[in-house]
Structure formats: C-alpha cells, structure tokens
Amino acid sequence: MxxxxxxxxxxxxxxxxxxxxxxxxxxxxxxxxxxxxxxxxxxxxxxxxxTKEALLVAVLEERDHWDTSGGGGREGWRLDLVESLVEYNAMRPGIVQTFSALLGESVTEGHPAREFFTERYAQVRAHMAEVLRLEFGERLPGGLTPERAAPLLTAVMDGLQYQWLLDPSAVDMPGAFRDFVRLLYGGEDPS
Amino acid sequence: MxxxxxxxxxxxxxxxxxxxxxxxxxxxxxxxxxxxxxxxxxxxxxxxxxTKEALLVAVLEERDHWDTSGGGGREGWRLDLVESLVEYNAMRPGIVQTFSALLGESVTEGHPAREFFTERYAQVRAHMAEVLRLEFGERLPGGLTPERAAPLLTAVMDGLQYQWLLDPSAVDMPGAFRDFVRLLYGGEDPS
Missing domain, CATH: 1.10.10 (Arc Repressor Mutant, subunit A)
Known part of the structure; x- marks a missing residue:
C-alpha cells in the first residue's frame, strides 16, 4: 500500500x-x-x-512507454507508424529538446543518463530492425539487412531533431524523414 | 602588431x-x-x-577549417572524402564527444553555441548538397534532389556519433555510414 x-x-x-x-x-x-x-x-x-537528470530520464521513459504502447505494443509496428511518430514529435518541441539536450550530456564521462541512453539505443535499434523486417523481409531493396539499416533509421531520426530544433523554418523534419523512408524503398513511393 | x-x-x-x-x-x-x-x-x-563554450566553439571552428581545407578547400569534395572524414572521426572520440555534447546543449534556450551550430548546419547542408550534386547530378538514384538528401546525410553523420560514443562496440560508425552512402547509390556498390 x-x-x-x-x-x-x-x-x-x-x-x-x-x-x-x-x-x-x-x-x-x-x-x-x-x-x-x-x-x-x-x-x-x-x-x-x-536529481533533475533522474526526473528527466523518468519523463523520457514514460514518453517511450506511451509512444510504443499504441497499436498493440512494440510488436507489429509498421514503418508508417514511425513516420507518424516523427510528425507527432514535430508538434512537441519541448520534449524533443529535452531528449536531445540530455542525450548530448549523456555522452560525457560518468553522466547519470549514460546508461539509460545506451540501453535505450540497443532496444530502439532492435525494435527498428523488427519494423524493417516486417516491412521488407530479410533484405531491403538496397540490399541491407534490417539489422544494418536500423542504426541508420535511428540516426536519421535523432540527427534531424538537432537540425530542426536549431532552425525549424529551414528543416521540414517529417518531410525529410519521409524522404529517408523513400530511400529505404529504393526510391519508389511506398504509398 | x-x-x-x-x-x-x-x-x-x-x-x-x-x-x-x-x-x-x-x-x-x-x-x-x-x-x-x-x-x-x-x-x-x-x-x-x-567562457568555456566560447573556447570550445573556437576549437570546433578550427577543426572544421582543417577538415575542409584538404583537397583544395570545400569545392570539389567527393562523397568518398566524406566517408574518410567519418573514418577519421572514429579515431578521435574526444573531439567528437565535445561536438556532440555542445550540440546537445546548444538546443536549449539562449545557449551561447546556438548561433554557431545553426549557422554551421546551414553551411554543412549547402556543402553536402554540392558534394551530392558533383556525385549524382540533379537527381540521386532514388529520385531525391541534392538539397533534399543533404539534411539526411548530415543527420546520419551526427546521429551515428551519439550511438557510437555511447557504445563503440555495438556501432561500427564508418561501416554504417558507408551503408548509408550505398543507399544513396540505390544499393549499388559505388566502388
């Protein structure tokens, strides 16, 4: 109790x-x-x-929980759901800024959020590999395996966030992410 | 004097x-x-x-200057030179960590490095668009223009750095970047 x-x-x-x-x-x-x-x-x-870091990590964990609990949990996510997540992120700059700032700090020596981000990335890469496998099978149109494309998908999401946070008028974050998904399809329009 | x-x-x-x-x-x-x-x-x-931030910005500016002054300046850079830069970065974690940590801080309100990174991204995207144009002309194999592929190339470089800094044994940064370049070629091996 x-x-x-x-x-x-x-x-x-x-x-x-x-x-x-x-x-x-x-x-x-x-x-x-x-x-x-x-x-x-x-x-x-x-x-x-x-600490503030402990509280922010708890906020990011809770966001991950909510973001991935629609549509029957992490299983069965499709790539267009990841596109929707990026669109959604473009409407919540505060939490994206918090994620990006804390991620930046976490790469420094002995930072309290380092373990959280290290484990989170391992999970996100594994999850994205499953998303890609569901979409493309064992080989993507360009020849990459889902496991090799997953770090790229993850990197594009995070990297675009920095560009967008610094200059939202110069970077169409959801549009750029859709461009990347089109690249994964070998340039074909997936719709 | x-x-x-x-x-x-x-x-x-x-x-x-x-x-x-x-x-x-x-x-x-x-x-x-x-x-x-x-x-x-x-x-x-x-x-x-x-301030420490002012000194670190000066260090990052100087690194950019050196990185881009080989091979006759920024003009005439080829995509394989960008691949080499990522390989080189994998051998200098200290400066990559400094870049990534300061970039993270810079997205917060009123940070002294915000202007530096905002302007740097505009320059890097423009430069990468020229690199891509030199390589592919006005359309990449997947159909994107150089200007639309440039933010993705930049995002992959930065995003992979965070994954690699947090867990170098789990992420082959230069290998993953080469995978992305192969994607730009539509999956063909460029060599």
Missing amino acids: VRARSEERRAVIVRAALEVIAERGYRGATLAAVAERVGLTQQGLLHYFP | VRARSEERRAVIVRAALEVIAERGYRGATLAAVAERVGLTQQGLLHYFP
Whole structure:
C-alpha cells in the first residue's frame, strides 16, 4: 500500500514534469518548478527523484512507454507508424529538446543518463530492425539487412531533431524523414 | 602588431584546448586545465575566451577549417572524402564527444553555441548538397534532389556519433555510414 502510493506519487510528478517541459523547455524544467506544480517542497521532490537528470530520464521513459504502447505494443509496428511518430514529435518541441539536450550530456564521462541512453539505443535499434523486417523481409531493396539499416533509421531520426530544433523554418523534419523512408524503398513511393 | 600577437595567442590556446580535449574529454577540458597547458592564469585565459563554450566553439571552428581545407578547400569534395572524414572521426572520440555534447546543449534556450551550430548546419547542408550534386547530378538514384538528401546525410553523420560514443562496440560508425552512402547509390556498390 505504501509502495503503491509512492509509485502513484512518482507518476504524478513525472506527468507534472512533462507539462513544465512543454511550457518552459529544458532549462525551465527545474526541480523547483516541478515541485511547485505538484505542491511539494523541493526537498520533498528529492525524496522521489534525487536529481533533475533522474526526473528527466523518468519523463523520457514514460514518453517511450506511451509512444510504443499504441497499436498493440512494440510488436507489429509498421514503418508508417514511425513516420507518424516523427510528425507527432514535430508538434512537441519541448520534449524533443529535452531528449536531445540530455542525450548530448549523456555522452560525457560518468553522466547519470549514460546508461539509460545506451540501453535505450540497443532496444530502439532492435525494435527498428523488427519494423524493417516486417516491412521488407530479410533484405531491403538496397540490399541491407534490417539489422544494418536500423542504426541508420535511428540516426536519421535523432540527427534531424538537432537540425530542426536549431532552425525549424529551414528543416521540414517529417518531410525529410519521409524522404529517408523513400530511400529505404529504393526510391519508389511506398504509398 | 598587437592584433597579430593576440590572434597568435588565441591560436595557441585553441591548439592546447584540442590537446586537452583529446586527453581528458569534454568534462576534463576545463578552462583551468587549458590555462595551465599554455602557462596562463585562468584570468589571463578569460581575456581571450570569456567562457568555456566560447573556447570550445573556437576549437570546433578550427577543426572544421582543417577538415575542409584538404583537397583544395570545400569545392570539389567527393562523397568518398566524406566517408574518410567519418573514418577519421572514429579515431578521435574526444573531439567528437565535445561536438556532440555542445550540440546537445546548444538546443536549449539562449545557449551561447546556438548561433554557431545553426549557422554551421546551414553551411554543412549547402556543402553536402554540392558534394551530392558533383556525385549524382540533379537527381540521386532514388529520385531525391541534392538539397533534399543533404539534411539526411548530415543527420546520419551526427546521429551515428551519439550511438557510437555511447557504445563503440555495438556501432561500427564508418561501416554504417558507408551503408548509408550505398543507399544513396540505390544499393549499388559505388566502388
């Protein structure tokens, strides 16, 4: 019972953090701002999340959970669902900015989010390989296996986010991602 | 004469910073460590570079300058030279880590490196479009124009760096980039 209440409280905090991120971006999402939103002291918040990084990782995990739980979980995802995810991301710059900023920090020595991103990438690459296998079988039109195309698909998603965050008017993120999917099809229009 | 000496001194500092980055990574490259290397006090260093970010931007600008000044400048670059650059990057994790960490920070509100990266991306996309035009003409085998393929090429380079920095044993960065180039060729082996 105590445990259940604690998990409930954590979920409420994560939800509040997501709202603060959407409104104020990565820098504005301070522990103080999140604590105020849920009616806790900052000290009280630290009981649930000892650092800003720990809270942001929890927010990103929750986003991943929601993003992949439509359509019967991660199994059976199709490539056009990944395209829709990129379109959706283009409408939520706050969380994309948080993901991109924390990913950048995570490559530095001993960063608390390093393990999260390392494991997440292993999972995302495996998941994307399954998406590609479902779409193309064991070989893509260009000759790559799903396992070799998966890191490229993942890299394009992440790399485009930086270009788009820095200059949204210069980079059509969903359009560029669709261009990449067309490349995977060997240039044929998949529709 | 005074100006020339000041520029010389800046160049010496940037070179020292690159060495410190290579040895100690992004976090280890403190202003204090760089000042010590060039025999300045930290206060003396601040005269040339007021912040760590300003110094790191200068290092990245200098790297870009060197990377693109082989082979008669940016004009006439071929796609296999870009492949070589990715191979070269795989041998210098310190500077790639610095680039990736600073890029991550730069997407946050009011970051001092934001302008640098925004302008750099505009230049890199334009440059990559020229590389692609030289290679393929006005249409790539998959049907994309050079201008539409350029953000993808750039995104793959940057996105792969994050995956590789987090888990070098899981991601063959130069190999994956060559896979992408093969995709641009419509799956044909370009060699």
